[in-house]
Amino acid sequence: MKEFILYVIVLLIVALMFAFIYEPTVSANFQQTFLISVLFSFSIGFTNKTISNLAYKTIKKYKPWQRILINMPLLFIGCFVGILIGNYICYLIFNVYPLTPKLITGLTIGGGIFSTILGSTFLLREISSELKEETRMARLQASIKILQAQINPHFLFNSLASVQSLIHKDPRKAEESLAAISEVFRYSMRRGQKDFIELYEEIEFIKQFLYIEEMRLGSRLKVIWDMDEGLMNCRIPPFLIQPVVENAVKYGVEKRKKGTVKISVKEKNDKLNIFVSNNGRADVHLVPDHSLENIKKRIEVIYGKKGSFEINTNGEVKVAISIPKQYHKNKGVQEL
Amino acid sequence: MSSGLDKIRVLIVDDEKLVRDYLKRLIGERSDINIVGEATDGAEAISKVQELVPDIMLLDIQMPELDGFGVLDFLDNPPPTIFVTAYDEYAIQAFEVNAVDYILKPVTKKRLFDAIDKAKIYIQRKELWESKATSILNHVRTQTVSKIPLNTREGFKLLSVEEIFWVKADGDYASIHTENNDFFYNKNIKHLESRLPSDLFLRVHRSYIVNLREIKELISNVGSRYKLKMIDDTEIPVSRRKARKVKNKLKI
Numbered sequence: 001m002k003e004f005i006l007y008v009i010v011l012l013i014v015a016l017m018f019a020f021i022y023e024p025t026v027s028a029n030f031q032q033t034f035l036i037s038v039l040f041s042f043s044i045g046f047t048n049k050t051i052s053n054l055a056y057k058t059i060k061k062y063k064p065w066q067r068i069l070i071n072m073p074l075l076f077i078g079c080f081v082g083i084l085i086g087n088y089i090c091y092l093i094f095n096v097y098p099l100t101p102k103l104i105t106g107l108t109i110g111g112g113i114f115s116t117i118l119g120s121t122f123l124l125r126e127i128s129s130e131l132k133e134e135t136r137m138a139r140l141q142a143s144i145k146i147l148q149a150q151i152n153p154h155f156l157f158n159s160l161a162s163v164q165s166l167i168h169k170d171p172r173k174a175e176e177s178l179a180a181i182s183e184v185f186r187y188s189m190r191r192g193q194k195d196f197i198e199l200y201e202e203i204e205f206i207k208q209f210l211y212i213e214e215m216r217l218g219s220r221l222k223v224i225w226d227m228d229e230g231l232m233n234c235r236i237p238p239f240l241i242q243p244v245v246e247n248a249v250k251y252g253v254e255k256r257k258k259g260t261v262k263i264s265v266k267e268k269n270d271k272l273n274i275f276v277s278n279n280g281r282a283d284v285h286l287v288p289d290h291s292l293e294n295i296k297k298r299i300e301v302i303y304g305k306k307g308s309f310e311i312n313t314n315g316e317v318k319v320a321i322s323i324p325k326q327y328h329k330n331k332g333v334q335e336l
Numbered sequence: 337m338s339s340g341l342d343k344i345r346v347l348i349v350d351d352e353k354l355v356r357d358y359l360k361r362l363i364g365e366r367s368d369i370n371i372v373g374e375a376t377d378g379a380e381a382i383s384k385v386q387e388l389v390p391d392i393m394l395l396d397i398q399m400p401e402l403d404g405f406g407v408l409d410f411l412d413n414p415p416p417t418i419f420v421t422a423y424d425e426y427a428i429q430a431f432e433v434n435a436v437d438y439i440l441k442p443v444t445k446k447r448l449f450d451a452i453d454k455a456k457i458y459i460q461r462k463e464l465w466e467s468k469a470t471s472i473l474n475h476v477r478t479q480t481v482s483k484i485p486l487n488t489r490e491g492f493k494l495l496s497v498e499e500i501f502w503v504k505a506d507g508d509y510a511s512i513h514t515e516n517n518d519f520f521y522n523k524n525i526k527h528l529e530s531r532l533p534s535d536l537f538l539r540v541h542r543s544y545i546v547n548l549r550e551i552k553e554l555i556s557n558v559g560s561r562y563k564l565k566m567i568d569d570t571e572i573p574v575s576r577r578k579a580r581k582v583k584n585k586l587k588i
Contacts, residue, residue, distance in 0.1 A: 157422040158352075161441035165358035216352055254351075255482075256400050257377065 007045065010118065015041035036090060036098055040107075043089065044082030048115050051078040052123065064127045068120050075119040076112040083107055138301050155212075155246070156181075162216045177215050183208040191238040198328065199265065199272075200232040206242050206263070213249050221253045226264035234272055235328050237302055243291040244276040244319045252278025252317060272325045277318035292319065299323065343370040344456060347390035349381040349407070350374075350420065351399045355441065359394060359420075362445050369452065378402025379494050382410055382485060386492070390415050392455045397421040401483045401494060405476050408469055410485040412522075416458035416465045418451045430475040436468050480533040484512070486519050495519065497532055501550045501566055505543040515568065540564060540582055541575045548585055 015037040019030065051074050059067050083104055090098045099107065159181050166174035187205040191197050214221055245263060253259035264275045292311065299307040299321065307323040346369055350356045356374050363369050372388050375381040377399050385393065385407075393415045397404040405427075408414050419438040421427055431438040437451045458465035483494040499514045505525035512519040512528075521528055529539050539545050550567040554574075557563060562574040562582065574582050 153423040157441050161358070161422060161443065162352065162354045164442040165354035165361075168361065169354075169357065216354065218353055254398075254400065 007049070007122075011041045011045040012038065014045075014114070039089060040083065040086040043086035044079050044111055044115065047082035047085060048075055048078035048119055051075075051081075052119060056126075064124075064131075067127065068123055071119060071123055072116050075115045076108070078119075079112040079115045080104075080108045083111065135301070138297065141297075152246070156185075158216060159212045162212075166215070173215070177212060180208045180211045184212065194238055196235040196328070197238045198232065199234045199236055202236060202238065202241050203227070203232070203265075206245050209242060209246065210249075210261075217249075217253060220258040221249065222258070222260040224260060224262040226262065226266075228266055231265055231267055231272065231325070233327060235326050236272070236323065237298060240295060240298075240321065240323075241274055241276065243295060244321070247292055248276050248278040248317070248319075252280035256280055267325055270325050271322050274321040274323075275318060276321075277316050279316045295321070343368060344452075344459070345370050345372045345388070345391045346452075347372060347381070347384055347388060347393045347415070348374040349376075349378075349384075349393060349399070349404070350396040351376055352396075355396070355420075355443075359443065359448070362443070362448055363452075365445075366449065366452070378404070378407045379485070379492065381407045383492050385411055385415065391459050392452065393417045395419055397424055397427050402481070402485060405473065406481055406483075406485060409473050413462075414466070414469050416455045416462070417469070418448075418455050427476070430472050433475055434468055434471045436472060481531050482533075484521075484528070484531065486512070487522065488519060497536065498547075498549075500532075500537075500547050501568055502547060502570065502572060503528060503545040513568070513570070538578075538582065538585055540578050541573050544572050546572055551586065554582065554586060 015034065018041060019034040019037040052071060055071065055074055059070050062070065083099065087097050087099045087104065090096075159177070163174050163177045163181070166177060184205065187201075187208070191201065191205070210221075210223055214223070241263070245261065248261045252261060260279045262275070262277045262279075266273045266275075292309075296309040299309050303323050308321070310320045312318040312320065346363060348356050348359050348363075348371060350359070353376075356376075360371055360374070363371055372390055373384050375384045379402055381393075381395070381399075382402075384390075395404045395407065395417050397419060398421065402410075404419060404421075408417065419427065419431060419436070420441065420443065421438060422441040428438065437454050439447050439451050481497070483496055484500075486493050486495050495512065495514070501513050501515065503513065503521075503525060504511050508524050510521040510523070510525045510528050512521055525539075525543065525545065529537070529545055532545065536548055537545050538548055546564060546566065552565045552567050552569070555563040555565055555571070560576070560579070562579050564572045564574060564582070566572060
């Protein structure tokens with residue numbers, strides 16, 4: 001409704017401007033001239049709006065600039081048709097055509113250019129609100145996915161089965177394992193709700209997670225850490241690294257007999273570079289699953305072009321994440 | 337097995353030592369059961385079954401290289417099997433459809449003992465169990481594998497699917513051709529086709545499957561007939577119906 005009122009106001013202003021320039025073919029006072037102007041303004045305006053609305057769905061699939069480009073000739077056509085309609089309505093009222101063919105041509109060109117500017121502005125508004133909505137949806141979906149990722153039933157039941165066995169064999173270790181499982185789930189529930197956490201929190205979480213996996217897989221799993229301790233207070237989105245590590249264990253170790261997972265966090269050119277690799281060969285069955293796709297999307301949503309996520313499958317499988325190096329006090333991240 | 341002791345001989349297959357130990361401890365409480373061996377992965381399970389011929393097998397589904405279904409699929413006479421899984425919607429569905437017993441991790445003693453008692457019935461009626469095993473495998477057949485189990489002259493072996501250049505049908509069997517070897521596959525080409533990942537392999541002819549990465553060139557013959565020249569210079573005919581698909585896959 002707000003849009004509509006705005007539209008009518010714009011058309012009335014246009015009509016008023018037009019009334020001052022236009023000299024009608026029939027003798028008329030200013031009120032009558034203004035009435036004719038309003039009539040033309042509205043018939044052009046609504047014809048254009050109708051055509052744009054009809055075309056809106058068809059051209060929605062194109063890129064924004066393509067949509068604006070396609071819309072332009074349509075606005076010209078709309079302007080021409082609107083003038084013809086206006087002229088005919090005037091004829092019905094005053095029994096005379098207010099516009100000569102020459103004036104129709106002139107008005108189509110002038111009005112066409114004006115309509116193009118106005119119509120494109122309206123379309124741009126429309127597109128930018130669409131984009132905002134898309135971004136909002138992407139964020140929403142990303143946060144839903146985080147919530148879903150928290151509960152990995154495979155991990156839960158497998159680790160509980162291991163603890164079950166330990167209770168009799170090694171009660172001390174069973175106690176510690178249960179604590180580690182609790183920590184992992186506690187982290188999942190709490191941290192998942194935050195936008196950012198500090199790197200050490202995620203690393204601690206990964207260590208608990210790997211403690212459980214090591215209990216389960218024993219000597220089959222080997223982990224190598226290569227951490228720059230000075231970066232521990234950098235802020236990162238939660239669940240940025242752990243799913244990659246989980247994926248590496250799943251495909252690099254669990255699906256083969258044994259394997260090594262290497263985790264490294266380094267700084268370079270004010271960027272935080274995180275690498276997770278496993279020495280498994282990248283065969284057809286080592287395709288990364290949705291959890292990685294999800295991280296890629298989140299990095300895109302949060303950091304735009306300043307972040308990156310790559311999977312390198314030449315030789316060993318290596319995931320490389322790069323995000324701007326930021327601390328909690330700085331307000332480095334641009335709001336979307 | 338000497339018939340004097342009428343103990344049931346059980347094989348435990350699970351890749352996790354803690355789980356195997358736990359199952360052993362529970363089963364140890366039963367005097368009618370004798371654990372004859374354990375296996376830590378699919379390949380070992382196959383050789384242990386062939387070597388020990390157990391009465392019952394406790395079989396984990398998720399295992400490295402060759403999973404529980406792969407083991408069952410390879411064995412000609414699989415023993416009555418109790419499936420063990422932590423969480424696998426897909427597998428559980430297959431068991432439920434075919435009314436086969438399975439147990440979930442963490443395992444409870446009662447559940448395990450009930451399953452063993454049920455499996456004991458099948459020892460006497462093996463044909464009933466085998467038909468169930470077949471229907472489970474039909475249910476899960478859509479899953480592809482990364483390793484193909486094979487019986488070779490040197491014994492049992494797992495072949496990585498990427499090593500395969502091409503496959504030729506041979507009646508109810510098939511022959512698998514790699515860089516240095518030819519292998520005999522004890523099931524038909526259709527069976528093998530369903531196991532091979534479709535992004536890497538294509539059935540180009542009634543009698544041939546090729547590895548798309550190992551194609552050297554596409555030779556066009558007269559009369560819109562095509563042939564493929566493989567990396568080892570073998571020429572493989574392409575059936576008329578598959579010509580378009582081959583071109584699509586090769587992005588020609």
